[in-house]
Amino acid sequence: MHDVVVIGGGAAGLSAALVLGRARRSVLVVDAGEPRNQPAAHMHGFLSRDGMPPGELLAVGRAEVAGYGGEIRSGRAVSARRNGTGFVVELADGNEVSARRLVVTTGLRDELPPIEGLRERWGRDVAACPYCHGWEVRDQPIGVLGTDPRGAHLALLIRQWSADVTYFGSQLAEQDRAKLLARGVRIVDEDVVKVLADNDELIGVELTDGSCVKRSALFVPTVFSANDTLLTQLGAEHTEDGRTTVPGVYAAGNVVDPMAQVIIAAAQGAKVGMNVNSDLVLDEAAPERRVHGL
Numbered sequence: 556m557h558d559v560v561v562i563g564g565g566a567a568g569l570s571a572a573l574v575l576g577r578a579r580r581s582v583l584v585v586d587a588g589e590p591r592n593q594p595a596a597h598m599h600g601f602l603s604r605d606g607m608p609p610g611e612l613l614a615v616g617r618a619e620v621a622g623y624g625g626e627i628r629s630g631r632a633v634s635a636r637r638n639g640t641g642f643v644v645e646l647a648d649g650n651e652v653s654a655r656r657l658v659v660t661t662g663l664r665d666e667l668p669p670i671e672g673l674r675e676r677w678g679r680d681v682a683a684c685p686y687c688h689g690w691e692v693r694d695q696p697i698g699v700l701g702t703d704p705r706g707a708h709l710a711l712l713i714r715q716w717s718a719d720v721t722y723f724g725s726q727l728a729e730q731d732r733a734k735l736l737a738r739g740v741r742i743v744d745e746d747v748v749k750v751l752a753d754n755d756e757l758i759g760v761e762l763t764d765g766s767c768v769k770r771s772a773l774f775v776p777t778v779f780s781a782n783d784t785l786l787t788q789l790g791a792e793h794t795e796d797g798r799t800t801v802p803g804v805y806a807a808g809n810v811v812d813p814m815a816q817v818i819i820a821a822a823q824g825a826k827v828g829m830n831v832n833s834d835l836v837l838d839e840a841a842p843e844r845r846v847h848g849l
């Protein structure tokens with residue numbers, strides 16, 4: 556039995572594992588290897604790592620965890636259950652792993668609106684986060700898809716990076732219209748039906764009325780779909796500092812905080828690592844003590 560099993564080896568999970576390994580805890584990280592920012596060539600806004608390919612950050616992180624004895628296993632967890640004061644996690648290959656504490660750092664999936672050609676450009680010239688991609692497309696002709704009400708705010712933000720921003724959407728609220736106009740955002744009251752690319756580059760969008768508008772980058776408000784099956788199975792709801800309503804179960808990063816960028820997810824993971832170790836220390840300091848609530 557490990558002290559801790561971490562499900563999800565992105566920035567949050569590896570950061571938790573690093574802190575726990577350095578605290579001389581036996582840690583197993585199980586990772587399905589599909590981090591959210593995988594489609595992007597570069598990661599931005601992480602102090603001292605700005606511009607690093609996302610996969611490189613994780614490769615360095617894995618090596619650091621392994622350097623302190625942490626074990627990293629490729630695989631997917633499909634279920635988790637309590638076993639006495641610990642937890643058993645079942646993997647997709649049929650194996651089971653057990654640990655005294657469980658850290659869930661499984662991230663989220665960005666659901667894109669069903670617009671032809673959009674998915675193919677995702678993470679390249681179609682993005683959601685201006686702080687991740689805004690600088691790279693500064694001063695370019697940018698489109699923002701009003702596929703849900705958050706699109707208006709996204710367009711206001713994007714205007715910070717370019718004077719040539721067009722909002723596309725047929726469902727714009729009047730108060731949002733006024734704000735966009737005040738900020739100099741052009742409004743097109745048609746929905747985008749197709750994303751146009753040529754020579755592996757975005758060139759524009761096709762609208763419901765059949766017209767086309769040239770754009771070289773698009774921003775879209777995605778729907779966040781948390782990879783929270785394990786938490787749901789255990790009835791664990793996130794409370795604060797990575798703790799959940801189920802004693803012994805912790806969570807960090809995008810699975811519980813969709814707005815967390817890489818540096819924030821990593822920080823949350825580090826905090827969880829310290830809280831888990833503290834929890835284990837208290838457990839060991841009082842042998843009669845069991846996980847609160849059992």
Ligand SMILES: Cc1cc2nc3c(=O)[nH]c(=O)nc-3n(C[C@H](O)[C@H](O)[C@H](O)COP(=O)(O)OP(=O)(O)OC[C@H]3O[C@@H](n4cnc5c(N)ncnc54)[C@H](O)[C@@H]3O)c2cc1C
Pocket residue numbers: 562563564565566567568585586587588589590591592593594595597598599600601630631632633660661662663665677678679682684686687688782807808809810815816817818820
């Ligand atoms: C296109 C794009 C570009 C981005 N660019 C930036 C950027 O430039 N800068 C920035 O700060 N942020 C960026 N982000 C946000 C960034 O992706 C997240 O902040 C970060 O990935 C969150 O880390 P995490 O550890 O919570 O989740 P993730 O990095 O998504 O890691 C979760 C891991 O858990 C694994 N997993 C999921 N379910 C299971 C399971 N059941 N069993 C085992 N493993 C599982 C996944 O495969 C994955 O490896 C970008 C996001 C996108 C979509």
